[in-house]
Amino acid sequence: MAGQAPAPDDDGAPAGGGEPxxxxxxxxxxxxxxxxxxxxxxxxxxxxxxxxxxxxxxxxxxxxxxxxxxxxxxxxxxxxxxxxxxxxxxxxxxxxxxxxxxxxxxxxxxxxxxxxxxxxxxxxxxxxxxxxxxxxxxxxxxxxxPSMASHLLAEFAALSRRGAARDAAAVPAPRLTARELEVLRLVARGRSNRDIAGELFISENTVKNHVRNLLEKLQLHSRMEAAMYAVKEKLLDP
The missing domain is CATH 3.40.50.2300 (Response regulator)
Structure with missing residues (x-):
């Protein structure tokens, strides 16, 4: 899902004609x-x-x-x-x-x-x-x-390499606390620390601590990687 927008048709008409x-x-x-x-x-x-x-x-x-x-x-x-x-x-x-x-x-x-x-x-x-x-x-x-697509591709590549390395080493999946799982799911849905704090009735500092801890446990480096991990492991509700 990436690429520059194509140039419009020379006559400015919709592709194949039809309604606007x-x-x-x-x-x-x-x-x-x-x-x-x-x-x-x-x-x-x-x-x-x-x-x-x-x-x-x-x-x-x-x-x-x-x-x-x-x-x-x-x-x-x-x-x-x-x-x-x-x-x-x-x-x-x-x-x-x-x-x-x-x-x-x-x-x-x-x-x-x-x-x-x-x-x-x-x-x-x-x-x-x-x-x-x-x-x-x-x-x-x-x-x-394009600038955003490059970020997305880089993050997927990095996560894939780390996942392959973990699989090769047969390292058991790290255990997150119930609260860390809650925070991870909300991070994966694009919530800010402030939004998470309000939803879970905890302070922003506590949210930051949970995010730091879960990233360390999962050996990830960004919220983006955490979101992709949550999807990959099917941790999100439908």
Whole structure:
């Protein structure tokens, strides 16, 4: 799931002709939404059918409008883009979802992929590339900003090497405490230390200690690797 957005067709028409791509724009910053809408309105094959300012509203609008593509920020109030992505998969399964965000956090990227996002783009991407990305995703492709894709591939490669080394040495899987498992599952879902502290009714410092301990036990080096470990070991609830 990586690669640059393809260039649009010379005539600007949707691939194969047909109806324009119906897009739902979701971002908690109204000025950014307006700017994005002005850029996309210049594209003859793309039409903005609605907008939302947070994840909860995005789910309601997606169910109502059933857009072709949802263009959504990751970090928003009330309900994050990650949580909304999971819910939109239920209420509008035909919709393709592209995360458009400032976040270069690897945990956000992995959580978006896990939640079923079809694309992950950074907000510094030029407007014409956003339009081309919408066309590509609508056409069945999956896209990640190249800088983020390199992080993802590097993390997978590192985790694979360490997993192979552990298997070769026949080292038993380390035992985590019940609390460490809780923290690991929440880390894998892209929760911040503050979010985890609030959900488990413990301090942020305690969360940091749990994260440090579980990384040491699992011989991992980042939250991203911890998230991938949780998925690989099937530690997450469906």
């Amino acid at each position: 791509i119906r897009v739902l724009v979701v971002d908690d910053h109204v000025l950014y939404r307006r700017g994005l809408e002005r850029v996309l309105e210049l594209e003859e094959d793309i039409v903005i059918v609605g907008e939302a300012s947070d994840g909860a509203e995005a789910v309601a609008r997606a169910e109502e409008l059933v857009p072709d593509v949802v263009l959504m920020d990751v970090r928003m109030p009330r309900s994050s883009g990650i949580e909304a992505c999971v819910a939109i998969r239920e209420v509008a399964p035909s919709a393709r979802i592209v995360m458009l965000t400032m976040s270069e956090e690897e945990a956000d990227l992995f959580s978006a992929v896990q939640a079923g996002a079809n694309g992950y783009l950074l907000k510094d991407v030029p407007g014409e590339e956003i339009a081309a990305s919408l066309r590509a995703v609508h056409g069945g492709q999956s896209l990640i900003s």
